[in-house]
Structure formats: structure tokens, C-alpha cells
Amino acid sequence: MVETGVSVSHRVEKVAKAVQVFTTEELAQLVSLVPQLREVEPLGEGAATRYFQRELLTRRRGKPPGADEPFIGGLTYGEYLALSEEEETVFWDELFQKEEMEIDDLKEHDVRSDARVPAR
Amino acid sequence: MSDLTRVCLLDKNVVRRAITGMVKVQVGKRLSPEEDDALTLLWETRNEALHPFITPETLNLLRRFTGRLEVDLFLEMVDVMHAGRYFKRWARRLQEHGFTREDAKVLSLGTFGTRTAGDILGADLIITLDQAFINNYQAQLEALQERLGAMTVNLLPPFHKAVLPVFMQPAEALALLK
Numbered sequence: 001m002v003e004t005g006v007s008v009s010h011r012v013e014k015v016a017k018a019v020q021v022f023t024t025e026e027l028a029q030l031v032s033l034v035p036q037l038r039e040v041e042p043l044g045e046g047a048a049t050r051y052f053q054r055e056l057l058t059r060r061r062g063k064p065p066g067a068d069e070p071f072i073g074g075l076t077y078g079e080y081l082a083l084s085e086e087e088e089t090v091f092w093d094e095l096f097q098k099e100e101m102e103i104d105d106l107k108e109h110d111v112r113s114d115a116r117v118p119a120r
Numbered sequence: 121m122s123d124l125t126r127v128c129l130l131d132k133n134v135v136r137r138a139i140t141g142m143v144k145v146q147v148g149k150r151l152s153p154e155e156d157d158a159l160t161l162l163w164e165t166r167n168e169a170l171h172p173f174i175t176p177e178t179l180n181l182l183r184r185f186t187g188r189l190e191v192d193l194f195l196e197m198v199d200v201m202h203a204g205r206y207f208k209r210w211a212r213r214l215q216e217h218g219f220t221r222e223d224a225k226v227l228s229l230g231t232f233g234t235r236t237a238g239d240i241l242g243a244d245l246i247i248t249l250d251q252a253f254i255n256n257y258q259a260q261l262e263a264l265q266e267r268l269g270a271m272t273v274n275l276l277p278p279f280h281k282a283v284l285p286v287f288m289q290p291a292e293a294l295a296l297l298k
Binding site (some may be wrong): 059 | 121127132133136140141142143144145146147148149151152156159160162163164176177178180181184185188189190191193202203204205206207208211212215221222224225228232234236237238239240241242243244276277278279281282283285
């Protein structure tokens with residue numbers, strides 16, 4: 001059984017063992033008999049996504065960003081979401097390039113003598 | 121920050137994935153595994169297991185876009201790792217080891233970075249998706265440790281205790297938290 005990191009009750013483990021030997025057709029029959037299975041998300045998965053979705057949509061009063069709304073770097077949300085992975089990489093590289101500083105331009109700050117240092 | 125909190129410096133590619141993920145979740149678009157990991161990592165910071173930092177350059181970039189809700193929320197969840205004393209010296213030495221200027225700055229911040237209060241020195245983890253950066257670091261780890269040791273041996277506290285950060289991809293950092 002796949003290790004999920006989530007504690008599972010004994011009866012669920014027993015059912016899972018039985019279900020694991022089902023054929024695809026039998027699994028489909030099971031979902032027909034227990035339609036709630038379609039709605040359930042696996043434990044521990046999707047929690048972060050749900051948090052950010054809820055938090056951002058609350059801040060937007062429930063209205064998702066419009067495709068024509070300005071996002072960053074001169075692009076609208078719609079244009080940004082239409083970028084391919086390669087185009088998105090180039091877009092961000094160009095944004096970061098504009099902010100790149102020389103090593104000597106970064107100001108060094110004081111550090112306390114009792115500062116926390118990572119343990120090794 | 122508790123004693124068990126791990127200070128992690130987020131590389132720009134992780135920042136990008138987190139912000140893109142935030143946009144996608146609002147419009148119901150499927151996240152890539154990298155975006156999902158970046159968002160999950162950020163979300164995990166709520167329980168203080170991780171304290172995420174960004175570089176001053178990332179801050180400068182994102183400040184240009186404040187008012188965008190995704191950028192604002194992201195900035196609320198992270199701190200800024202400033203250059204501490206010896207940052208410049210170490211960054212220049214890292215360039216001698218073949219690191220690009222950009223990678224040298226990130227690694228030097230991870231070693232000699234601090235925050236405004238000056239109460240930390242360096243990061244436990246550098247979280248990046250840049251495999252070339254990770255490979256170069258791993259290949260030179262022994263030489264870097266030797267060079268850092270030689271540089272810090274006679275320095276005053278806390279600099280004599282400076283250590284190299286551990287490099288991880290977001291998915292590895294998440295596995296560490298489980």
C-alpha cells in the first residue's frame with residue numbers, strides 16, 4: 001500500500017485491501033454505488049491550493065481576476081496564463097535581469113554575535 | 121522563530137512558481153507539480169517549521185507589482201535575507217569556483233545572510249528548482265567547505281560558525297517536513 005503519511009482507520013484499510021483487487025469495471029461499479037467517492041479529495045492533498053484559492057478570492061470579494069486585468073510586467077492575467085512554460089521562463093528571466101545588482105552594490109548589514117547559525 | 125524552525129532561502133524560480141500557482145488557483149487552472157510544491161511549501165510556513173526568505177533583488181522586483189493580490193499575499197508570507205558582513209568576500213570567492221554572479225549571490229546570502237534584526241546568520245536550506253545550480257554546488261561541496269573553513273577560522277562570533285546551506289528542491293523540502 002502506498003505510504004500517504006496520513007493515519008488510516010482499520011476498517012478503511014480492510015476495504016482498501018479488497019478494492020485493490022477490483023477490475024476497472026468493478027471500480028466503476030463501486031463509484032456508481034457510492035457516488036460520494038467522486039467528490040472526495042485525498043487527505044493531505046489540495047489543502048494548500050484550497051487555502052490560497054479561498055484567501056485570494058476573499059480578498060477579491062469572490063471575483064476571480066479578469067483576463068483583461070493588468071497583472072505584471074505589462075501583461076494581463078489572460079496573457080500571462082497563455083504563456084507556454086518556455087515563454088514564462090523568458091518573461092521572468094527578463095524581469096529579474098532588470099533588478100540584478102552587482103555584488104558590491106548589496107549593502108552588508110550588521111549581524112549580532114549571538115545570531116542563530118544553522119546547526120550541522 | 122522557534123529553535124526547530126528551518127530558515128530557508130527561496131530561489132527566484134520557486135518564487136515564480138508560487139506566484140503563478142496563486143494566479144492559477146483563482147481561475148481553476150491546473151497547477152504544474154512545481155507550482156503545487158511551491159504553494160504547499162509556502163503554506164507549510166504557517167506552522168513555523170519553515171521560515172521562508174527571499175533575496176533583496178526578488179523583493180525589489182516584487183515591490184514593483186505591489187497591489188497585485190498574489191504578490192501582496194506572497195510578500196506577507198516571506199522575510200528578506202539581507203547581505204551580512206563577509207557576504208561580498210564569500211560571493212567573490214564563489215565566482216572563482218565557477219558560480220555565476222547570480223548563483224554566487226544566492227549561495228553567499230545562504231551563508232552570510234541575515235535579516236534586519238541581525239539575529240540570524242545564513243540559511244538552513246536553499247530551495248531551488250535550478251538543477252544546474254544544485255549540481256555545481258554538490259560537485260564542489262568539499263572544496264567549498266574547505267574554503268569557507270579557511271576563511272572563517274579566525275573570524276569573530278558568529279562568523280566563525282558560518283556554514284554552507286543545504287540545497288533542496290521544493291518537493292524534497294516538503295518530504296523533510298513530513
